[in-house]
């Protein structure tokens with residue numbers, strides 16, 4: 001199982017720009033994001049990469065019940081991050097409906113929202129998805145992370161940079177989530193990879 005030192009760098013979204021400009025990488029294509037929720041990260045990606053399409057996927061139902069251990073200091077309860085969860089009624093950062101979220105995306109014409117359960121996604125071409133250079137993975141727990149990575153395999157790319165919002169390098173309580181899904185994916189497909197960021201938020205360059 002892949003783990004990293006918690007003192008490693010953390011991958012801010014803005015770091016992705018430096019990564020894709022690296023001369024030794026050949027990252028070509030659009031951006032795919034798993035986990036839209038407030039649209040915060042989506043809007044940041046849209047502004048950072050105005051020339052790219054940002055495909056962002058969410059069913060807005062929040063988290064399912066995971067079969068893995070839930071880290072004690074996480075907020076990963078079932079239905080966490082569901083738009084209609086009463087937990088967020090007084091939280092102005094959380095849109096109360098998909099329509100409200102779409103309002104927030106006004107002026108960000110390069111965002112394409114795909115409302116779907118990641119476990120039910122079909123073929124990338126069904127959503128107009130072509131070449132992918134960047135993936136922002138933010139579905140928190142193991143099960144949707146597995147399905148998100150399987151969908152990424154179906155996309156067109158020879159090199160891709162993946163930002164893992166919940167990598168938690170060195171935190172053993174988080175061993176069974178994004179890092180496990182990533183380790184199994186790498187093992188299954190035998191992709192080459194370089195971990196560029198191994199701290200709280202991970203970053204990995206992958207080649208096939």
Ligand SMILES: C[S@@+](CC[C@H](N)C(=O)[O-])C[C@H]1O[C@@H](n2cnc3c(N)ncnc32)[C@H](O)[C@@H]1O
Nearest residue numbers: 035036037038040041058059062081117118144
């Ligand atoms: C932590 S939030 C994402 C935060 C977001 N990037 C932001 O900036 O606000 C996790 C999101 O993953 C979504 N999610 C979790 N499991 C999913 C699944 N099986 N299918 C689709 N979306 C899922 C949840 O609905 C939730 O909106």
